[in-house]
Amino acid sequence: MAVRKTKEGGQHHIHLHKGDVGRYVFLPGDPGRCEIIASYFDEPEFIVQNREYVTYTGKLLDQKVAVTSTGIGCPSTAIAVEELIAIGADTFIRIGTSGAIQPGTKAGDVAIVTGAIRDEGTSLHYMPVEFPAVADLDVIQAMKEGAIRAKIPYILGITQSKDSFYGEIDPERMPIAAQLQNRWKAWVDGGAVCSEMEAAVLFIISSINRKRAGGVMLIAGSDDMRS
């Protein structure tokens, strides 16, 4: 079946065309953050908004770069990433906020993500569960170098990409509370460093399409907040 296009020939959901974005795209969850990110570009320009997808472009070191919001969760993220790849993007950095998982992690810490726990439904429509959601080594190294150059302390590790925000924050009120709590304990024991909702599907779709992806998260809530 052919992919539906908008009347203008743009991508169905992000409403962008080939040539609108460069190779390098930042992917925040929140549409409201795109303008802030674009303010760090040279020549920032608002391109289009449709649903939760807001896109700005600009330049860094004279290279065209863009920022497109994904909305919350892997379903809307998968759509954004598929459509951005279709118009030529090949390098993605997911940038967002997250919750801490390890005791001792503080709000304000920065986590560079190496891999993601596929605690979500979308990536399973692409790839069996045993396949690792892993970031691109060059992107990870670039973010490490970026943090070192900017003198910002960072943690390196695995993120939990979940489908249910309130299942994490308030598991007791869910009918499957015991399962949620047992699995959370496994992620803690496995050393996961943060919890967010989009990285796993970005990494799986990037592996399938041989594109580069990584993620950097601000720890916005500490583990103490939960308990």
Add this chain to the structure above:
Amino acid sequence: MAKIDFPEVKYHIQMKKGDVGRYVFLPGDPGRTDHIAKLFDNSKLIASNREYRTWTGTIDGEKVSVCSTGIGGPSTAIAVEELIAIGADTFIRVGTSGGMQPEQVPGELAITLAAIRDEGTSMHYMPPEFPAVADINVIEALRQAAIKLDVPYRVGITQSKDSFYGQHEPGRMPVADRLQQRWKAWKMGGAICSEMEAATLFILGNIYRVRTGGIMLVAANQESNDPNVGVVEELDDLLAVSIEAFKLLIEQDKKA
């Protein structure tokens, strides 16, 4: 339930604290430990029990070891558990593998950043959604070593499977369709090699907060575009790059 006794001398590897260094190579084949030990200074055979054969020596004055794991996740998990219990904290799995992408040429090296958990052992530790990811610093050291020694390599994902013949002769298995569909998914996902131990090692590494990585010789490639593609069994490049990677890590650790 019987009380489990944790003896000083570990049950399977037959070693105790002090017998190995922090840095341990993990080949599958006990026979290969002798080749690897020849590249150490002052190497000495420490123990040999079942498929677990261990030598300890030094590299740049630092104590290092090699311990074979046998084939598969079950025996690998035992080796890694017991090695961690006696003080090892940095592991490089070295082994042979089959290529999975058409353009891969036998003889090149596959540096394994992560592993497909197509096996049973790691499921006894961690739900399957958790990614089997290696330590980034170990992977970066392996890459720097390959660049320094000018050996062709690629970085990527390995398939860690439980059944050798399920991969090589899936057609004769009652679950043939499933095996073939999954193999196709791993290929489409960009996996670069197929072996049998990395996933277990990486999951244990995450749980016990020890550093792990893997480097495989691509010995053959059943997916090659070239109908006359051969088999390469020469291990010199693989072992040279592995030794160089430990040298880089030892140097970094001394500075830290």
